[in-house]
Amino acid sequence: MAAQETVEHKYVYDFAEGNKDLKDLLGGKGANLAEMTNLGLPVPPGFTITTEACKAYLTTGREPDGLAAQIEAHLESLEREMGRKLGDPQDPLLVSVRSGAKFSMPGMMETVLNVGLNDRSVVGLSAQAGGNDRFAWDSYRRLIQMFGKTVCEVPGEEFEHALDDAKRAKGTQNDLDLDADDLRGLVDAYKKIFAKHTGREFPQEPREQLDLAIRAVFESWNAERAVVYRRQERIPADLGTAVNVVAMVFGNLGADSGTGVAFTRDPGSGAQGIYGDYLANAQGEDVVAGIRNTVPLQELEQIDKKSYDELLDYMARLEEHYKDLCDIEFTIERGKLWMLQTRVGKRTAAAAFVIAGQLVDEGLIDLDEALHRVNGAQLAQLMFPRFRLDHEFQPVAKGIGASPGAASGKVVFTSARAVELAAAGESVILVRRETNPDDLNGMIAAKGILTSRGGKTSHAAVVARGMGKTCVSGADELDVNVPAKKFIVAGQTVNEGDVVSIDGTTGKVYLGEVPVMPSEVVQYFEGSLDPEHIDNPLVRAVHRIMTHADAKRRLLVRTNADTGADAARARRFGAEGIGLCRTEHMFLGDRRELVERLILASTDEEREAALAALLPLQREDFIDIFREMDGLPVTVRLIDPPLHEFLPPLEQLAVNVAVAQERGEDVAKEEALLAAVRRMHEENPMLGLRGVRLGLVIPGLFAMQVRAIAEAAVEVTRSGGSACPEIMVPLVGAVQELETVRAEAEKIIAEVVGDSGVEVLIGTMIEVPRAALTAGQIAEAAQFFSFGTNDLTQMGWGFSRDDVEGAFFWRYLELGIFGISPFESIDREGVGRLVRIAAEEGRAARPGLKLGVCGEHGGDPDSVHFFHEVGLDYVSCSPFRVPVARLEAGRAAITTTGSDSR
Ligand code: ADP
Ligand code: MG
């Protein structure tokens, strides 16, 4: 076909030309307005300027060729359809200019209503409304306010103050009490504010208003807050926003008009019913702004039965059509209902499961789709204990649910006081304006953290999430006074020592101790709630979806467990083996003394005696675990941390020795210990004598552990059980290290196992970047790999985890250098690449090489998907995370047809 340069790029779509699948081009709002239009719902006519026009504008700094003419043409046809002209002095058409990107970015970009009003058309509008002057001037002042703030960056507070002044002059709190004259006066005041900040008069030309508003929406895509938000939410920076130009309908025309929001189901619980808010005689933004009290949507039935019935009918149709919970914005103009927006609505974790289950029951979606619609983060939320709020408790403030959980305790204002009270066995809540790295100890000691400033990426939020500690941040109703050791909220003073309760999921803050109840979902996983016989819709939905996830997933899920009790719990949660059994705790407690003997041994005999004493104790540990995991694989990691971690700290020892010497006591042993601690001191222990290096340096240490493992396995098998041990060597960086350990281990295993039928595998962790890069060689000597993604992240980024999270991660998150801590969710491009290389090269060298992951990423939803993609055999995570990993492994395995989950 010959090139046709004359064909113009299409930048503008009438609502009738779009549909819900064109979100990339028309943005979410525009695509759904088009969809509703085509369903025959009453949407005010309008058109959408595409994201491509926005992108072109942002790259070149000017509107692309043809855009202005296309807007003109669509505006003309809109004017014909409405029988009015934009800004006509007699009978003006007014429009709204609304941003709408592919992914909703709440509060990031804005909308201007009533475009087309000026000093002349305001009179025409009043005439149009039957001489309703008040309405016309109210609409005009709203235009100047929104236009000023959104398009010309006039500080919004100035308009708000002027509005407050007008209300005060009138002696009222309610903007409805302002009459036409008051509002006319307000328009004058607004114009002055506008002129003062922009150096020009408020534009009177309607088309100029429209063009400036469109351009402002384009530019809002690159506003700093939007840029940062996108980085954090991992929304690509190059999508651009669409702009919707919509004929205005008026909810502020009197008592027979109004505006509201509605949900097709309860977004809190998922229950079916009618949920929403309605506000008579108001324009859209008043509902969200909360300037007047809304009434529950049900009351609309009394106010305007016809519109109400019609709305319910549309809600049913939308839900049937989108096959999901929808939220809706609507306006009633003099008894006529208009639909202004819909989208698949946000919901709580519980509602997500319940709704997915209900939609399956109703035959609207299948189980794959139900599984696609829930996620592991939601499941994790449902596993925290919750406040029992069936009685009197009312929140006194609401901040940001920064780190989930429910915590009650005495208020403290300093880190030191938190540490002090916690040491005395008290539960404390650390309250600060915002936290900083000096608060770390107090944060560790506290049950929960409450701040009056800062968002989801503030220091408090980031550190608390890292610790798994409940945190509410940014509760700005709190007036925190640290020096006076008190805060004021809702007129009440809360002093140090008073009890408060915080809900890190909802962000709500309560005075006093709110009783806590266990999670039903955990009770179900633990087997104490039978999903077939209980009438709890949440548990039934979780059961159903989990069963489906288990049927679909390819990844196995193991647990990290060091004791028989942990192993048993994880098994109830569905663990299919142990992916990481750490042996270091087995050297603590009353066994410390044996470790000291091992370290201080000056002859082979002394060292061997110490190891011989440890052997039976280790064997018992393993017997316990093998019994609990009967028949399932258990990966045991040989001792990993440096030995001096098992000795008393240097300063403490030095003081003890000095004191004892002073008293003239015999300090020979302490002195030897002190010398050993000094000798073993390392500048950088994470990179020092640990892991396989220890095993190669201390003769007999690994051998003792290998023997204990093999003997335990034989004993369990002899007594009728089945043990499947996998011995894992930590911190290997070179195949020679592994070969050396393996040669010795195999000898011992052969000797212990004999003809018992026990099989012991030997493999390695891949946690040093060099190991990942030489995985082909290492695989020759390893029967399995287990990725230690904590160390791999630490060494891959050069981050000392204990230091960086408290010190500067909050800043990195704020800047969007990463959207989430790489310790929380695997860094796919960098650390993930190491995993991918090692998996591929390992399997190339040894086909069928068993691959797993035992870092904390094994329980992180996003990371589980990554490990599925890379082709690992299993993930391993803490017992509590096992259900989350099962669910996500199932989600990773289904091919999704559903919409974007964001
Ligand atoms: P947001 O994305 O912040 O919700 P919207 O573009 O939906 O912004 O608009 C803000 C408010 O203005 C909403 O309540 C919406 O219903 C209302 N609104 C938008 N366009 C119109 C219109 N043409 N007529 C009446 N109200 C409108
Ligand atoms: Mg909206």
Ligand code: MG
């Ligand atoms: Mg490690």
